[in-house]
Amino acid sequence: MSKGSCLCGSVTWETLAEPYAMYNCHCRMCQKAHGTGFGTYCFFKEGQVRWTSGTDKIVHYRSSDVLVRSSCDVCGSVVPYANETDEHWVTPGGCHEDMRKSDYNIFVVDNSPWHTINGDLPRHDAYPEESGIPSVAGLPVPKKAEGPVLGSCLCGAVTYKVTEPFKVAHNCHCSRCRHARAAAHASNAFVSIDGVEFLSGEDRLKSYKVPDARHFTQTFCEVCSSPMPRLDVERGVAVIPMGSLDDDPGIRPVDHIFVASKAPWHDITDDLPQYPEGPPSA
Numbered sequence: 001m002s003k004g005s006c007l008c009g010s011v012t013w014e015t016l017a018e019p020y021a022m023y024n025c026h027c028r029m030c031q032k033a034h035g036t037g038f039g040t041y042c043f044f045k046e047g048q049v050r051w052t053s054g055t056d057k058i059v060h061y062r063s064s065d066v067l068v069r070s071s072c073d074v075c076g077s078v079v080p081y082a083n084e085t086d087e088h089w090v091t092p093g094g095c096h097e098d099m100r101k102s103d104y105n106i107f108v109v110d111n112s113p114w115h116t117i118n119g120d121l122p123r124h125d126a127y128p129e130e131s132g133i134p135s136v137a138g139l140p141v142p143k144k145a146e147g148p149v150l151g152s153c154l155c156g157a158v159t160y161k162v163t164e165p166f167k168v169a170h171n172c173h174c175s176r177c178r179h180a181r182a183a184a185h186a187s188n189a190f191v192s193i194d195g196v197e198f199l200s201g202e203d204r205l206k207s208y209k210v211p212d213a214r215h216f217t218q219t220f221c222e223v224c225s226s227p228m229p230r231l232d233v234e235r236g237v238a239v240i241p242m243g244s245l246d247d248d249p250g251i252r253p254v255d256h257i258f259v260a261s262k263a264p265w266h267d268i269t270d271d272l273p274q275y276p277e278g279p280p281s282a
């Protein structure tokens with residue numbers, strides 16, 4: 001049993017049983033919905049997940065025949081999906097307690113080039129057969145860009161291009177990033193603030209700033225809630241959720257930061273440096 005919440009705390013839930021399955025999904029739709037390299041989902045039967053607040057703040061976006069995605073309208077965090085089936089899909093990034101670890105990596109064929117899948121979990125190119133979930137057509141995997149690197153949200157309303165060289169990218173495990181992305185960790189790339197140009201849908205962007213944070217803000221598409229680049233005027237940088245990139249940015253995350261706050265259900269399986277708090281140069 002565990003309790004969970006979105007970033008702003010409006011939407012809260014509790015699970016009443018152990019999940020019967022748990023996957024890391026590397027499909028492009030999950031990358032965009034979470035702004036990360038992969039989403040993690042715990043599966044529960046009907047009646048095993050209970051909302052404890054904020055159901056009036058939940059908005060929906062149908063991303064495929066199989067899946068209607070849910071998120072908080074205030075902060076954009078992905079919240080559990082209750083689908084037409086009798087299943088609940090819960091994102092443990094928003095959960096507050098430990099839970100068991102994933103069974104599989106799925107849709108590994110759609111993994112983005114900037115994220116390496118390590119570790120010894122079984123890998124599948126679709127949903128595992130025993131799940132009984134029909135497969136869905138994926139979005140193209142990012143390739144090296146000819147011109148500027150492009151990015152977009154899941155619904156396509158917001159598109160942008162990156163016109164300056166990337167400075168750095170980090171995998172961030174802080175509790176705010178985990179709740180904001182409803183994922184094991186965020187993967188963010190940084191460019192100078194003039195380096196992001198919105199091509200469409202800038203008027204569809206919404207932002208939520210954590211009240212007691214100096215900087216932490218989640219910017220997202222008001223239609224599909226995908227995390228979108230955030231322009232941080234004070235620090236002069238644009239923070240780009242890497243899952244929204246449609247092209248290979250060339251750079252790769254250089255480290256894992258704020259691992260003191262890492263989700264207990266997630267193991268870091270690569271050799272990148274790990275820092276308990278921010279990167280040493282910050």
Ligand SMILES: [Zn+2]
Binds near residue numbers: 008009010076077
């Ligand atoms: Zn919220």
Ligand SMILES: [Zn+2]
Binds near residue numbers: 026027031039107
């Ligand atoms: Zn997926």
Ligand SMILES: [Zn+2]
Binds near residue numbers: 153158224
């Ligand atoms: Zn969108």
